[in-house]
Amino acid sequence: MNKKSSWFMGAIWGAALAFSLSPGGYAVGADQAAPSSMEQKILGAKSKTDHKELAAWYEKEAKTLQTAALAHKEMAKAYDSVGYLVGEHYFVRHCKALAQNFEGAAKENLALAEAHRRLAEKRE
Numbered sequence: 001m002n003k004k005s006s007w008f009m010g011a012i013w014g015a016a017l018a019f020s021l022s023p024g025g026y027a028v029g030a031d032q033a034a035p036s037s038m039e040q041k042i043l044g045a046k047s048k049t050d051h052k053e054l055a056a057w058y059e060k061e062a063k064t065l066q067t068a069a070l071a072h073k074e075m076a077k078a079y080d081s082v083g084y085l086v087g088e089h090y091f092v093r094h095c096k097a098l099a100q101n102f103e104g105a106a107k108e109n110l111a112l113a114e115a116h117r118r119l120a121e122k123r124e
Contacts, residue, residue, distance in 0.1 A: 038057075041053070041054060041057075042054065045116075045119075046123070047123055048120045048121075048123035049120075050123075051116040051117070051119040051120035051123060052116070052117070052120045054112075054113075054116040055112075055113040055114075055116035055117045055120065056113075058109045058110070058112045058113035058116065059109070059110065059113045061106075061109045062106040062107075062109035062110045062113065063106075065102045065103070065105045065106035065109060066102070066103070066106045068098075068099075068102045069098075069099045069100075069102035069103045069106065070099075072095045072096070072098040072099035072102065073095070073096070073099045075091075075095045076091075076092050076095035076096045076099065079091040079092045079095060080092050
């Protein structure tokens with residue numbers, strides 16, 4: 001591995017680590033509700049405001065997932081362009097698969113947000 005390739009791989013891994021630890025990364029952050037809290041919000045959702053809050057949470061989660069998908073698409077491009085990885089496609093497949101999974105999860109979160117908006121319209 002030459003010096004340029006070594007630096008590039010270090011930069012990629014550093015960026016991946018920084019992204020995963022950042023509030024924008026797809027990790028449960030301090031501002032995100034824990035599963036038990038979300039369960040309580042879902043079970044207690046009765047009012048228009050409750051459903052609007054759930055819709056907003058799902059929309060925020062979808063944006064986080066879309067950001068993660070974009071990051072993994074960029075990582076796939078970077079891995080694909082690195083010369084010493086010729087013939088080694090695991091990294092590219094891995095990043096593309098993660099991007100696709102994040103995009104699917106974002107789509108599902110947007111569907112949940114829309115469902116809660118419709119429920120909010122039916123509440124007083």
